[in-house]
Amino acid sequence: MRTAIRYDSSVTIAAGALLLAALPPYAGTVACLKCHGEYAGQTATHHARALRPISEIAAAFLDRPIRERNGVEFEYRRAPEGLAVTARVGNQRAAATLEWAVGSGAQAFTPVGRSGGLFFEHRISLYAGRPGLTMGHPASADSSAQAALGIPQPPETITRCFNCHATGVRGAADFAEPGVNCERCHGPGAAHAAAPATAKLLNPGRFSAPASVQICAGCHRSPEPAQRKSTKPEIEDPVSIRFQPIGLIASRCFQASGKLSCLTCHDPHANARRNDAAFYSAKCQGCHAGAPTSRCARANETNCLSCHMKSSSPVPYLRFTDHRIR
Numbered sequence: 001m002r003t004a005i006r007y008d009s010s011v012t013i014a015a016g017a018l019l020l021a022a023l024p025p026y027a028g029t030v031a032c033l034k035c036h037g038e039y040a041g042q043t044a045t046h047h048a049r050a051l052r053p054i055s056e057i058a059a060a061f062l063d064r065p066i067r068e069r070n071g072v073e074f075e076y077r078r079a080p081e082g083l084a085v086t087a088r089v090g091n092q093r094a095a096a097t098l099e100w101a102v103g104s105g106a107q108a109f110t111p112v113g114r115s116g117g118l119f120f121e122h123r124i125s126l127y128a129g130r131p132g133l134t135m136g137h138p139a140s141a142d143s144s145a146q147a148a149l150g151i152p153q154p155p156e157t158i159t160r161c162f163n164c165h166a167t168g169v170r171g172a173a174d175f176a177e178p179g180v181n182c183e184r185c186h187g188p189g190a191a192h193a194a195a196p197a198t199a200k201l202l203n204p205g206r207f208s209a210p211a212s213v214q215i216c217a218g219c220h221r222s223p224e225p226a227q228r229k230s231t232k233p234e235i236e237d238p239v240s241i242r243f244q245p246i247g248l249i250a251s252r253c254f255q256a257s258g259k260l261s262c263l264t265c266h267d268p269h270a271n272a273r274r275n276d277a278a279f280y281s282a283k284c285q286g287c288h289a290g291a292p293t294s295r296c297a298r299a300n301e302t303n304c305l306s307c308h309m310k311s312s313s314p315v316p317y318l319r320f321t322d323h324r325i326r
């Protein structure tokens with residue numbers, strides 16, 4: 001099975017659907033941890049929280065009516081299916097139910113819900129706890145209360161969102177587990193859990209550096225580079241900083257070493273280490289022993305990131321690190 005598991009989202013869904021017909025392919029995180037308890041910390045990472053039922057974070061919205069400057073108002077209250085939202089524009093009202101929080105909230109999360117049976121992305125997201133306009137939504141005053149609730153999304157779009165934010169996705173809001181969990185990266189593991197020695201799972205640690213980057217790139221890059229509206233090369237677009245593999249792959253370090261991968265600097269079972277420049281700079285020096293040399297501006301600096309991997313905010317509220325090492 002090892003080679004049959006591809007990280008292209010459509011193939012994963014197809015393979016998942018086929019296997020599902022034969023046997024329950026997903027064992028679930030709880031089963032994995034029975035034998036691999038040393039990875040229990042993964043369940044508290046932003047990966048594992050990339051999707052949650054909105055009821056888990058409802059408190060962030062309750063008792064907090066939101067009033068935009070243009071007069072659009074939102075009110076939230078608990079409901080059996082999640083969170084009931086009412087939008088008010090003048091004397092018009094529209095109501096819907098929010099069901100899912102997409103994004104861990106570390107930077108942001110966006111509620112996804114249903115209105116009249118159709119999925120929509122809510123107009124209001126929380127950015128590190130502060131309400132703001134969801135990216136890509138019109139800033140202008142909305143024409144109707146229904147439109148103010150958010151942008152309707154076809155099930156295919158919602159399936160794509162969830163396929164990057166959940167595990168074992170079969171369709172829109174239909175998945176084995178919310179969040180990027182064990183089996184999203186290692187593949188469905190019921191057979192392995194039943195017979196670990198014979199039914200092996202995929203271990204990206206055995207891959208070449210470029211192949212392991214592709215696993216992360218399955219989610220961490222623009223899903224549709226071919227559909228870019230701009231003719232500017234993707235790498236020159238400031239927004240590409242959101243997609244770390246694009247920058248890393250364009251780096252001399254990646255191209256010339258043949259060894260640099262996401263795993264050089266990140267533990268795939270943990271969050272990024274925030275504000276720990278010493279940790280990452282030591283990784284640089286692992287390859288650039290004796291660097292920086294005389295050509296590098298600061299021969300005695302211990303923080304390489306401030307010049308070679310700067311962070312920036314290409315869109316309001318969100319901050320990213322430039323993975324194009326230069």
Ligand code: HEC
Binds near residue numbers: 031
């Ligand atoms: C019953 C115990 C058990 C369960 C349950 C279990 N594993 Fe394992 N796992 C093992 C053992 C034992 C090995 C080492 C197998 C070997 O090398 O022969 C292993 C190896 C692995 C490897 C390394 C594979 C390689 O070839 O290097 C991965 C990845 C893995 N398990 C992930 C998982 C995931 C994900 C789950 C949950 C779906 C899971 N395991 C459930 C016992 C278990």
Ligand code: HEC
Binds near residue numbers: 219
């Ligand atoms: C199934 C999709 C998916 C895959 C595969 C994936 N990621 Fe992620 N990753 C995400 C999502 C979604 C987030 C954002 C979580 C959030 O909302 O905070 C994220 C966040 C991260 C973060 C930031 C965590 C933090 O500190 O806030 C790092 C680092 C990361 N991923 C590294 C990796 C690496 C390395 C790999 C490959 C081994 C990988 N990811 C594979 C979806 C994925």
Ligand code: HEC
Binds near residue numbers: 103104121220243
């Ligand atoms: C191709 C995979 C992919 C798809 C499709 C996708 N996301 Fe994400 N999403 C990610 C990754 C990866 C991150 C982490 C970005 C980072 O921090 O570098 C993320 C982060 C987020 C965040 C946190 C803010 C941020 O940018 O870090 C929100 C909110 C979010 N996604 C919502 C959505 C919604 C809603 C959809 C569907 C309309 C969606 N995502 C579709 C991969 C995806």
Ligand code: HEC
Binds near residue numbers: 032186204269
């Ligand atoms: C974001 C993707 C991702 C998720 C989620 C993830 N892993 Fe991994 N896992 C990896 C990668 C990448 C490696 C290879 C790490 C390396 O060799 O540096 C790995 C390695 C492993 C190994 C083999 C370690 C070895 O000694 O070779 C086991 C076992 C494992 N993971 C179990 C789990 C379990 C259990 C979970 C859930 C609690 C989990 N993983 C969640 C990406 C992931």
Ligand code: HEC
Binds near residue numbers: 259280287305308
């Ligand atoms: C896996 C090994 C590896 C790691 C880790 C690594 N590099 Fe490199 N880097 C290289 C190689 C190989 C080259 C190419 C050297 C050459 O052309 O002589 C390179 C080139 C560079 C260059 C020149 C870039 C250019 O466009 O000419 C800079 C600057 C640099 N590295 C800085 C860093 C910094 C800063 C870090 C840590 C954030 C880092 N490197 C991590 C291997 C690595």
Ligand code: HEC
Binds near residue numbers: 246263272305
């Ligand atoms: C040379 C080291 C290095 C490599 C290789 C690397 N990262 Fe990072 N990464 C960092 C640093 C440094 C940060 C910022 C940590 C902080 O917040 O202080 C970071 C942060 C992130 C974040 C959080 C959002 C952001 O942009 O700040 C994500 C997601 C991420 N990396 C994903 C990846 C993925 C995916 C790969 C492989 C394509 C990768 N990283 C390779 C050093 C690295």
Ligand code: HEC
Binds near residue numbers: 293
């Ligand atoms: C104050 C900014 C600054 C800091 C801090 C810094 N660099 Fe540089 N570095 C530069 C500049 C500018 C160049 C390009 C010099 C040139 O091409 O003439 C450079 C060039 C390089 C090069 C390619 C040329 C060479 O000397 O081989 C490497 C490798 C490098 N730096 C590694 C590092 C490492 C590793 C660190 C952290 C220990 C670091 N740098 C810290 C600014 C900095």
